[in-house]
Amino acid sequence: MSLKSKVKLFKWISILEGTSFLLLLFIAMPLKYLYNMPQMVQQVGMAHGILFIAYVLGGVILWKPMNWTLAQMGIILGCSVLPFGPFFVEKKYL
Structure with a gap:
C-alpha cells in the first residue's frame, strides 16, 4: 500500500472517529441520561471504540513515513480523546 493511500485511509478514519465521538457525546449520552435510552x-x-483503535493504529503506522516528531505524535494521539x-x-497534519 502506498503512502498516499495510507494517508487517505487515515483521513477517512480520522473523520469517522471524530464524527462517532461527537455523536456519542452530544446525541447518545444525552439520550441515555436524559431520556433513559441506553441503546444508542x-x-x-462500539463503533467509536473500533474507530478509536483504528485511529491510534493508523497514527502509529504513519508516524515514521510522515516524519512526525515525538511531540507531533503526542499531539496526534492526544487529539483522539478531544x-x-x-x-x-x-487538517493540520495530513
Whole structure:
C-alpha cells in the first residue's frame, strides 16, 4: 500500500472517529441520561471504540513515513480523546 493511500485511509478514519465521538457525546449520552435510552450508547460506543483503535493504529503506522516528531505524535494521539481533535489532525497534519 502506498503512502498516499495510507494517508487517505487515515483521513477517512480520522473523520469517522471524530464524527462517532461527537455523536456519542452530544446525541447518545444525552439520550441515555436524559431520556433513559441506553441503546444508542451501546451501538455508537462500539463503533467509536473500533474507530478509536483504528485511529491510534493508523497514527502509529504513519508516524515514521510522515516524519512526525515525538511531540507531533503526542499531539496526534492526544487529539483522539478531544472533541473535534481528529478534525484538527486531519487538517493540520495530513
